[in-house]
Structure formats: C-alpha cells, structure tokens
Amino acid sequence: MPTALPLRLGVNVDHVATLRNARGGRAPDPVRAALLAIEAGADGITAHLREDRRHIRDDDMARLKAEISKPLNFEMAATDEMVQIALATRPHACCLVPERREELTTEGGLDVVGQHNALAPAIARLSEAGIRVSLFIAADPAQIEMAARLRAPVIEIHTGGWCDAITDGHHDKAAAEWERIVAGARQAYAAGLEVHAGHGLDYATAEQIAALPEIRELNIGYFMMGEALFVGLAESVRTMRAAMDRGRARLGTAA
Ligand code: PXP
Numbered sequence: 001m002p003t004a005l006p007l008r009l010g011v012n013v014d015h016v017a018t019l020r021n022a023r024g025g026r027a028p029d030p031v032r033a034a035l036l037a038i039e040a041g042a043d044g045i046t047a048h049l050r051e052d053r054r055h056i057r058d059d060d061m062a063r064l065k066a067e068i069s070k071p072l073n074f075e076m077a078a079t080d081e082m083v084q085i086a087l088a089t090r091p092h093a094c095c096l097v098p099e100r101r102e103e104l105t106t107e108g109g110l111d112v113v114g115q116h117n118a119l120a121p122a123i124a125r126l127s128e129a130g131i132r133v134s135l136f137i138a139a140d141p142a143q144i145e146m147a148a149r150l151r152a153p154v155i156e157i158h159t160g161g162w163c164d165a166i167t168d169g170h171h172d173k174a175a176a177e178w179e180r181i182v183a184g185a186r187q188a189y190a191a192g193l194e195v196h197a198g199h200g201l202d203y204a205t206a207e208q209i210a211a212l213p214e215i216r217e218l219n220i221g222y223f224m225m226g227e228a229l230f231v232g233l234a235e236s237v238r239t240m241r242a243a244m245d246r247g248r249a250r251l252g253t254a255a
Contacts, residue, residue: 012221139184163200210247
C-alpha cells in the first residue's frame, strides 16, 4: 500500500459566481469566498473558466491568481483560447475538462483515448510554462493508460457517476462505480500519476474516498456551497476537512 501522504482539499468557487451572475452585480464575490475558504482550511482554490463564461469570468481568474495565497487550479477546456488565458494567468495547475455548452456541469470525463492528438499540444504548452497539468477522466483503464502516455503528471478521477448512484439509491451501480474508482486510483498511482478526484462529493463520499491512500487531492464545490447557505462557508469547509481527515485516519479499510 502506498504511504499515506496528506490529502489536499481544493475548494471550487464557481457557484459563488453563478449566484452573483443571477443578478448581474458584484456580489457575492468568488474571490472573497476563496479567501474565506483558505482561512477555513482549503489547500487550494479551483475555478472553471467556461467558454460561455456562465459563472467564473476572466477578471475573476485574474483576481484569484493575484489575491489568494494558496495554489490556483484553473479548470478549462483544451482550446487555444483557454490555453492562451492560462499562459497569461500562470496558475499553479490546469485541469483539462471536456466542455459542452448544453450541459449543466462537467458531465463526463475527458476522452483522452479519442483525443490524444488534440490534447498533446495543450499539455505540452502548459507544462513547458511550468503549469501542472491534470486530466479529468473516468476511472477507465484505457483512459488512465493513455493519460500516463500523454505525460500529464496528474489525473483527476470523475466521481460524479458514483455520487449520483448513491443519491439515486442505485446500490449495485454505486458499488460497481466505487470498485472502478478504487481500481483506477491504484492503476494510475502504479503508472506514476498523481491521483486527484472530484465531482458531486459530499461529506459522506469525501470521507469514504479519503481512505484511498493513492488519492492526494479532492476538488469539491457544489455541495459545500449549498451547505454554506445554511451553516456559512467557513463551517462547511471545516466540516468537509474534518470528514476527509476522518476518512484518511481509517486508511485502507474503505476498499
Ligand atoms: N472537478 C472537476 C474537474 C469539475 O469539473 C468539478 C465541477 O466543476 C468539480 C471537481 C467539482 O464538482 P462539484 O461542484 O460537484 O463538487
């Protein structure tokens, strides 16, 4: 079993911008949320600059980079426009995701097997600029193998299918998805990749996945922002951190 390295929490602030944009003004400010999340224990901040700018906007990214003291993870589609913005912004990391205008959120993982020729130049340009590239993919053996061949240092496993199956009460599907995540994390770790995970995580699923020693970072947004409406953002971040710490403390027993 790999040595248990600390598990980082990346807080995704996209939906603070979603709320702000509903009225078109300046509040609530995603940068303020990022600063508060860091104070409450976040190890990094994640924001997704979508092609349609539906939540985070260009100046949010610039302000996040300028104002936060922790690593910024810039989620983006691997388009020329986004690569240019990332190269100008110089975040700590870029997470490449698939993007479709009609989707509500990032619904599937990146098809690195089908798109490796298109992804390779974006990975190279970002890596040459010293930006750590991660690929958001399903826990699928062929996708993981291709991610390693593309020499991206990090993958982020899409946990949305697992989380949805739990929410919908589809126990068999949830168990199968969980097995895929466990196997995928092991395969990626063995191939030398740093393994992250995210999408749809809540306190319970974050606690469960924190017990996988191969996983180094969780990126979580929507659930924590929803909780923040009731308990405040600092409290929802602290509760998430505590759930992850509980999971990490029982390493090896979750699989
Ligand atoms: N990781 C990636 C790559 C994502 O696209 C998202 C959603 O923006 C998340 C993590 C966070 O997902 P959620 O908001 O459901 O916690």
